[in-house]
Amino acid sequence: MGEKTINYDRLKQGGFLHQKQHDEDLFSIRLRIVGGQLSAEQLRALADASEKYGKGEVHITARQGLEISYIPFEDADALLDELEERGVRQGTCGPRVRGIVACQGNRICPRGLIDSEDIAKKIDDKYFAMELPGKFKFGVTGCPSSCMKAQENDFGVMGGLEPEWVEDKCTYCKLCQTACPADAIRVEGKTLDYDREKCILCGQCRLICPKDAWAVSKEGYTIYVGGKVGRYPRFGVKLTELVDEDTLFRVIERSIEFFKKEATPGERFGDTIQRIGFEKFRTFVLE
Structure with a gap:
């Protein structure tokens, strides 16, 4: 079997941003935050996910969004599944309605x-x-x-x-x-x-x-x-x-x-x- 082809345009629709470390195929994952509001449980979920899959960092964007960086492509699905179970949903990019x-x-x-x-x-x-x-x-x-x-x-x-x-x-x-x-x-x-x-x-x-x-x-x-x-x-x-x-x-x-x-x-x-x-x-x- 050949290597898995990555559709970066599709990933961008779901809030995946390819990082500059292309040789490592790392992503920042943008999350869906409405009006900057987060529960304590959602904050704990973000902290756990960033430590487990990334570098223990969460970036606050200019529009009240959150991004977890340094995520290997092969870990993306597992990360999103765990976050969704704890009430944190995937964000979006590209030509569409962005976070409010x-x-x-x-x-x-x-x-x-x-x-x-x-x-x-x-x-x-x-x-x-x-x-x-x-x-x-x-x-x-x-x-x-x-x-x-x-x-x-x-x-x-x-x-x-x-x-x-x-x-x-x-x-x-x-x-x-x-x-x-x-x-x-x-x-x-x-x-x-x-x-x-x-x-x-x-x-x-x-x-x-x-x-x-x-x-x-x-x-x-x-x-x-x-x-x-x-x-x-x-x-x-x-x-x-x-x-x-x-x-x-x-x-x-x-x-x-x-x-x-x-x-x-x-x-x-x-x-x-x-x-x-x-x-x-x-x-x-x-x-």
Whole structure:
């Protein structure tokens, strides 16, 4: 029998990255981590696998992923089987939906306005590793602080809150003015001016007010599209703001449909939008 032929393209689909040590045929194995969340048992599984099959090292990628390096090809199946038994699944590379990044959102962070982990998991469940013309990256961030850089992803989701001033509860203490990062609130004596055009929907006025003088007028998901980093970075464009969850997932579905229909092989989402035209894209996904 001849030597076993290795299909490296197929391995890459499953998150295998051929290392520079070609003479030893070693791989880094990328794993499927949703929103950077891992249980203690998953961490123990990773430690055990890296010591048993690799060099006892686990690399944290720039997108909250994990890679175990120095894995001989012949050990890959055994490693993946052991990890899967303990709740750690295989990742992906190439022209498909990559791992979903997310902050902890309102489960943990006082500034969080949405449940980022929940949205990331729903996106992952439906779209992870979907074959597309080019790589496609989702980022979910809990508020306009944008810790997860929603504007740098092909499709970015950001929590937002539009405040409403409740005049009869206000003591004009100016705490909201001090907390507002956009200079959208001005208090002079017994007069308060709120500039909706300046507001970035962060909800800091509501968070800091000791008298509940700021209520919620509207809240939801703000969507950015077409962002990317790499050799030719581009900032994503705001598509719409404060939509509900059903609308968010309809926009995701239509965006992917647009990308499949219009993109050329290897093209990024933002490049497709730019080539076809933002208004045509906007009409397709929203109207």
